[in-house]
């Protein structure tokens with residue numbers, strides 16, 4: 053079975069809501085060249101996103117939905133590199149507003165387990181770094197499957213619990229183990245085409261430098277705010293779990309069976 057951190061309502065509000073608004077302020081102060089890096093603070097780096105993009109055969113003619121889009125960095129990256137025009141879905145209103153301010157697009161404010169679309173309308177769905185933040189993973193994946201056309205692609209980045217995981221978990225997260233992830237995908241009607249461990253640290257040199265500038269500005273402006281401290285505490289726990297390989301990052305390409 054997967055592993056769960058305690059109730060995370062307020063921490064997730066801080067991390068995915070308030071910090072999203074602050075991130076939009078930081079991009080306004082630093083400049084548009086910081087937008088994608090700031091927007092991907094949660095999970096993305098370009099090598100991982102490129103793996104997902106190539107696996108899902110992104111192109112300008114592909115209809116794509118990004119479920120749990122955050123402030124939209126991953127989608128903006130895909131739009132810039134592959135010419136796709138993703139539809140963004142994100143449940144946190146602050147994140148939707150931040151997405152609009154940073155990238156000028158409109159995210160649909162909705163939960164991934166109740167998508168406001170008809171059946172079989174998208175060729176590709178992304179769900180990047182979202183699964184571990186969701187309790188009912190089955191409902192989320194079933195709903196994503198519903199909106200995909202037959203043979204459509206699901207691209208995910210998933211944080212997976214490794215055997216021997218023992219450190220304290222970030223609150224509100226429930227990490228599936230590898231068997232649970234494979235079972236979930238099979239039970240929700242996906243065929244796994246590839247499931248690999250994501251290599252880290254392959255981003256271009258300016259990426260971590262820009263991410264650090266965003267972090268430094270946020271810390272300078274909001275370092276005394278308990279919501280910033282909460283969000284930092286959660287991401288510190290996550291970083292430790294990844295460094296010690298109690299969690300690993302997995303990339304998934306699956307197809308609607």
Ligand SMILES: C[S@@+](CC[C@H](N)C(=O)[O-])C[C@H]1O[C@@H](n2cnc3c(N)ncnc32)[C@H](O)[C@@H]1O
Nearest residue numbers: 068092094095120121122163164180181182185
């Ligand atoms: C770690 S962030 C990743 C954001 C973005 N995909 C990225 O890669 O930068 C997880 C996101 O999942 C969203 N989320 C949480 N529960 C969700 C749900 N039930 N449906 C869709 N998204 C959800 C959160 O609000 C948050 O924006």
